[in-house]
Amino acid sequence: MRMRLLVCITTILLAGTAWAQQMCPDRNSCAGCGLPAECCDQQGGLLVYECATRPPDFVVSDEPAGSIEVELTAAKGVPANFSVAGLTVNSVTIGNATFGPFTIGSSNNSARFTTSDGGQCVGVGNFSGLVLPNPIVVQTRALTMSKSNPFFCRSPARDIICFQVKGQVGPPFPALACNPDRVEYACGIVK
Numbered sequence: 001m002r003m004r005l006l007v008c009i010t011t012i013l014l015a016g017t018a019w020a021q022q023m024c025p026d027r028n029s030c031a032g033c034g035l036p037a038e039c040c041d042q043q044g045g046l047l048v049y050e051c052a053t054r055p056p057d058f059v060v061s062d063e064p065a066g067s068i069e070v071e072l073t074a075a076k077g078v079p080a081n082f083s084v085a086g087l088t089v090n091s092v093t094i095g096n097a098t099f100g101p102f103t104i105g106s107s108n109n110s111a112r113f114t115t116s117d118g119g120q121c122v123g124v125g126n127f128s129g130l131v132l133p134n135p136i137v138v139q140t141r142a143l144t145m146s147k148s149n150p151f152f153c154r155s156p157a158r159d160i161i162c163f164q165v166k167g168q169v170g171p172p173f174p175a176l177a178c179n180p181d182r183v184e185y186a187c188g189i190v191k
C-alpha cells in the first residue's frame with residue numbers, strides 16, 4: 001500500500017510538472033492517480049511536422065504508431081484535381097477529441113501540397129457549424145487548434161483535414177523523412 005501511494009504521489013508530481021509544460025505522462029502512469037482526464041484519454045492522431053530543410057515541406061505522421069508517414073511538398077501553380085466546397089464532414093477525430101458535423105464552404109482551385117502517397121491538399125475555409133474542441137491532446141502534446149490556414153488532403157488511401165496548432169509544438173520529435181523543427185498542424189481522418 002505504501003509503495004502504491006509513493007508511486008501515485010511521484011506520478012502526480014511528475015505529471016503536474018509535465019502538464020504545466022503542456023505534456024502528459026505515459027497513459028499507463030496515470031491510472032488511478034487522479035490526473036487530468038485529458039492525460040488518460042485516447043491520445044493518438046496525426047501531427048504535421050514542419051521540416052527544417054526542404055523538400056519535403058512537411059511530414060504527416062501518427063508516431064508512435066508508425067503506420068502513417070506522408071510527405072507534403074508545396075505545389076506552385078498546380079491545379080487542384082478535386083474540390084470539397086459544400087462537403088459535410090460528419091465526424092473527425094483529432095487526438096482525444098471527436099467533433100462534427102460541419103460543412104466546408106470553400107475549397108481552393110490550386111493545390112497547396114502534393115503528397116508522397118499520390119494525393120493533393122487544398123486550402124479550405126468558410127466553415128459552417130465548425131466548433132473546434134480546445135484544448136486537445138495528440139500524442140501526449142497539449143494543443144489548441146485554430147481555424148487559420150486549414151487544409152484538406154485527398155489521397156487514394158484516405159481523406160484528412162488539418163488545423164494549425166499552438167501549444168506544445170517543440171521537441172522531442174520522432175525520426176521522420178525530414179528533420180522536423182516544430183509541429184504545425186493536427187489532423188484527423190474525415191468520416
